Amino acid sequence: MSTPGENPPIRYYLLRILFAGIVILSCTWVLLPIIISILYAFSTPQDFYSPKMIIPLHYTLSNIQKLLALGAAKATMNSIIVAVMTVIFSFALGLPAGYAFARFAFKGKDSLKLLIIGLRMFPMLVIAVPLVTLYIRLGLNDTLLGVALAHTTMALPFVILITSSIFVSVPIELEEAGYVFGLDRKQTFLRITLPLALPGLTAAAIFTFIMSWNEVFMAAVLTLTNRTLPAFILTSAMAAPDIIKFAASFIMILPALIFVFIARKYLISMWGITVK
Amino acid sequence: MVDVKLRGLVKRFGKTVALRGIDLDIRDGEFIVLLGPSGCGKTTTLRIIAGLEKPDEGRVLFGEKDVTYLPPKDRNVSMVFQSYAVWPHMKVRDNIAFPLKIRGVPQEEIDKRVKWAAELLQIDELLDRYPHQLSGGQRQRVAVARAIVIEPDVLLMDEPLSNLDALLRVKMRSELKKLQRRIGVTTIYVTHDQVEAMTMGDRIAVMNAGKIQQVGTPEEIYLKPANTFVAGFVGSPQMNFFDATVRLDGEKLLDAGEFTISLSDDLAAALKDYNNKTVIVGIRPEYMYPRELAPKNMVGPMIKGVIDFVEALGSDTIIHLKVGNKHLVIKLSGSHHYRIGEELVVVFSLDKLHIFDKNTGRAII
Numbered sequence: 001m002s003t004p005g006e007n008p009p010i011r012y013y014l015l016r017i018l019f020a021g022i023v024i025l026s027c028t029w030v031l032l033p034i035i036i037s038i039l040y041a042f043s044t045p046q047d048f049y050s051p052k053m054i055i056p057l058h059y060t061l062s063n064i065q066k067l068l069a070l071g072a073a074k075a076t077m078n079s080i081i082v083a084v085m086t087v088i089f090s091f092a093l094g095l096p097a098g099y100a101f102a103r104f105a106f107k108g109k110d111s112l113k114l115l116i117i118g119l120r121m122f123p124m125l126v127i128a129v130p131l132v133t134l135y136i137r138l139g140l141n142d143t144l145l146g147v148a149l150a151h152t153t154m155a156l157p158f159v160i161l162i163t164s165s166i167f168v169s170v171p172i173e174l175e176e177a178g179y180v181f182g183l184d185r186k187q188t189f190l191r192i193t194l195p196l197a198l199p200g201l202t203a204a205a206i207f208t209f210i211m212s213w214n215e216v217f218m219a220a221v222l223t224l225t226n227r228t229l230p231a232f233i234l235t236s237a238m239a240a241p242d243i244i245k246f247a248a249s250f251i252m253i254l255p256a257l258i259f260v261f262i263a264r265k266y267l268i269s270m271w272g273i274t275v276k
Numbered sequence: 277m278v279d280v281k282l283r284g285l286v287k288r289f290g291k292t293v294a295l296r297g298i299d300l301d302i303r304d305g306e307f308i309v310l311l312g313p314s315g316c317g318k319t320t321t322l323r324i325i326a327g328l329e330k331p332d333e334g335r336v337l338f339g340e341k342d343v344t345y346l347p348p349k350d351r352n353v354s355m356v357f358q359s360y361a362v363w364p365h366m367k368v369r370d371n372i373a374f375p376l377k378i379r380g381v382p383q384e385e386i387d388k389r390v391k392w393a394a395e396l397l398q399i400d401e402l403l404d405r406y407p408h409q410l411s412g413g414q415r416q417r418v419a420v421a422r423a424i425v426i427e428p429d430v431l432l433m434d435e436p437l438s439n440l441d442a443l444l445r446v447k448m449r450s451e452l453k454k455l456q457r458r459i460g461v462t463t464i465y466v467t468h469d470q471v472e473a474m475t476m477g478d479r480i481a482v483m484n485a486g487k488i489q490q491v492g493t494p495e496e497i498y499l500k501p502a503n504t505f506v507a508g509f510v511g512s513p514q515m516n517f518f519d520a521t522v523r524l525d526g527e528k529l530l531d532a533g534e535f536t537i538s539l540s541d542d543l544a545a546a547l548k549d550y551n552n553k554t555v556i557v558g559i560r561p562e563y564m565y566p567r568e569l570a571p572k573n574m575v576g577p578m579i580k581g582v583i584d585f586v587e588a589l590g591s592d593t594i595i596h597l598k599v600g601n602k603h604l605v606i607k608l609s610g611s612h613h614y615r616i617g618e619e620l621v622v623v624f625s626l627d628k629l630h631i632f633d634k635n636t637g638r639a640i641i
Contacts, residue, residue, distance in 0.1 A: 173361035
């Protein structure tokens with residue numbers, strides 16, 4: 001390339017500018033809508049509707065309060081309950097399955113894995129109507145448990161595959177050392193494997209939470225009075241003025257934002273990069 | 277401390293048979309090395325002794341106690357893993373103390389024993405660090421400290437030095453051996469490195485293809501290999517092998533085609549069942565000398581050949597000699613000047629000759 005003391009060729013600068021340009025463009029693409037939503041969610045109606053103002057200067061909590069009064073408070077609570085249940089159910093079922101996939105060799109392991117991924121092939125649209133009929137028969141329609149179970153089926157393949165790759169990243173010798181130095185299987189799992197897998201598992205749990213939090217279709221189909229937040233926004237808040245929609249979008253993205261700030265470090269370990 | 281007996285161990289993984297009947301008696305306080313190429317079953321044997329695998333057939337006895345189906349935690353064994361397996365979420369101190377904590381040893385005693393082990397392995401200054409802050413050699417020491425702190429009946433080591441750099445490996449070799457002498461624990465050490473086996477083992481069990489080929493002191497293994505596998509596996513460069521026909525009718529000799537080796541009466545007597553049959557002859561490279569460098573009182577067969585290649589290693593000179601279609605390797609200590617293409621006459625002593633049955637590979641003498 002260039003020797004020290006000599007100016008690098010012009011092409012180098014052009015590439016740098018191009019690179020910086022792409023980075024700026026991508027960041028703007030992602031961040032601008034988020035920033036605008038947040039600003040408008042808190043802006044006063046005067047500023048929001050003023051044709052002269054792009055960036056509002058006066059802020060208020062009234063939009064959020066109005067939205068909550070409309071029923072968003074209950075919907076948010078419902079969403080949290082559903083998401084927590086989804087995490088609990090999908091981990092109760094998925095964690096042992098993931099561990100088994102990671103640690104044991106058994107017949108049909110690969111086919112079973114494929115089958116689990118295959119579950120995600122069916123569009124929810126296709127099973128929605130039969131599911132509603134089934135739920136009515138079981139008395140699960142319009143219940144939070146029903147939504148949580150539906151979300152669990154959606155999250156379970158993800159949980160199984162992700163936890164399995166997290167457990168694979170914990171070297172088996174560490175567990176064997178546990179056995180040799182006096183632990184049984186259960187103790188080894190609790191005292192060796194789990195602490196080492198915890199960062200990844202936490203990330204996976206939060207990810208599952210967000211998945212349930214964001215899911216709108218099943219929630220809208222399966223509930224009528226017990227709406228979760230996205231279902232509520234879809235059916236009720238979308239009829240409200242624009243400024244309320246911004247408030248709604250702010251509430252929707254809040255958990256995801258918090259999640260990314262907390263978990264970005266662990267997200268890497270979730271995707272199967274070895275625990276060092 | 278305890279002696280270990282293996283009785284007819286067989287282990288299959290699906291269709292592959294990893295162990296085909298392992299019998300071995302390991303004495304109390306002995307340092308035994310399981311030596312063999314990868315896939316020979318040495319690690320499987322170790323894991324069965326540890327309790328990490330269950331054999332399909334056979335038994336493992338610690339003293340008089342049958343431990344074959346006991347879980348590892350009830351065997352009072354320790355293990356040093358190839359990857360060290362030091363728990364990354366615990367400080368060095370906790371790693372070493374952990375096995376004691378599980379056993380419910382009082383805290384005061386734990387502190388004392390951790391200190392003892394850490395000082396023995398010179399890691400007492402690293403106790404408050406996490407494993408990721410240590411070098412490979414230090415992590416290895418932690419693994420060993422953790423293994424000895426519980427005063428195990430049997431200490432198992434699975435290629436513990438293979439991840440260290442060459443210099444450190446040599447240093448740890450002697451340290452581990454000294455440590456074992458000092459605490460006198462029955463030790464079973466798995467390696468594929470013959471130098472490690474020769475330098476560390478009280479006895480060596482050479483394994484191949486799921487069977488023990490020979491058990492003996494390093495000297496016995498080297499001087500009296502039981503079969504062609506052991507003869508070829510131990511020693512560097514490898515022992516020279518060539519086929520020869522035994523002729524006992526006229527002049528008693530081994531006929532290798534390109535050359536013949538006259539037999540002494542003792543050798544001829546040992547080979548009396550092999551008249552006119554082909555045997556495998558083996559001679560170690562370090563026991564063959566160019567005629568001019570041979571010890572003065574040495575008498576023995578001579579072979580003439582052409583130098584094909586010379587490896588000058590400084591401390592050793594390795595000569596590759598072509599004798600007709602045969603290829604012989606000669607190892608001389610020190611630096612010598614030989615040119616490729618030169619003719620060379622080598623001489624060796626008859627008592628350094630190994631003769632093996634061509635069909636079974638077993639040593640005849």
